[in-house]
Amino acid sequence: MGFSGKLWEKHCFAFVSAVLLQRRRNKTTLKWFGALENLFVQLYNMYTQIMRVVQQGETFAVQSQKSENGQMMKCNIVLQEMGGKYENQYAAAMLGNMAQCKYAAGELVAVTLRFTTHEHNGQVYQDILVTDIEKVKG
Secondary structure (H helix, E strand, O other), X not given: OOOOHHHHHHHXXXXXXXXXXXXXXXXXXXXXXXXXXXXXXXXXXXXXXEEEEEEEOOOEEEEOOOOOOOEEEEEEEEEEEOOOOOOOEEEEEEEHHHHXXXXXXXXXXXXXXXXXXXXXXXXXXXXXXXXXXXXXXX
C-alpha cells in the first residue's frame, strides 16, 4: 500500500516530528529510535511521482570510490511535474546502470528523487539524485 500523501501528512509525519522534537528537547536516545530517525530522514528527503522528461544528457564516466573499478557512469536528466507548461522542473543525476537508460523528451516516467545538500567553501549546494525510474506505459 505505501504512504499516501494525506495519510502521511495527517498522521505519520506529525507523530514522527513530535517524537523527534521531544527527543531533542530531552536529549534522550532510545536504542531503537536512532534507526527510526534515520528512516524518517530518508523518507522525508525522497519524492516519488509521475513526471515528464524534458531532456536527457549524454552518459559519461566519473570517478567514484564506491565503484569497484574507480569509475561510475553518470547522466543528467531534466524532469517536469505534471500539469501545465510552467510546472516545476528538476535537474537530477542518474548513476550506475540507471545512467545507461535512455528516455525521450515528452515521455512519462514514475521517478523517485532524493534531495541532499552539502556545504563547500561557505556555499550550500543541493543535489538531486534519481533513485528509481520507470517508463509509464500509456
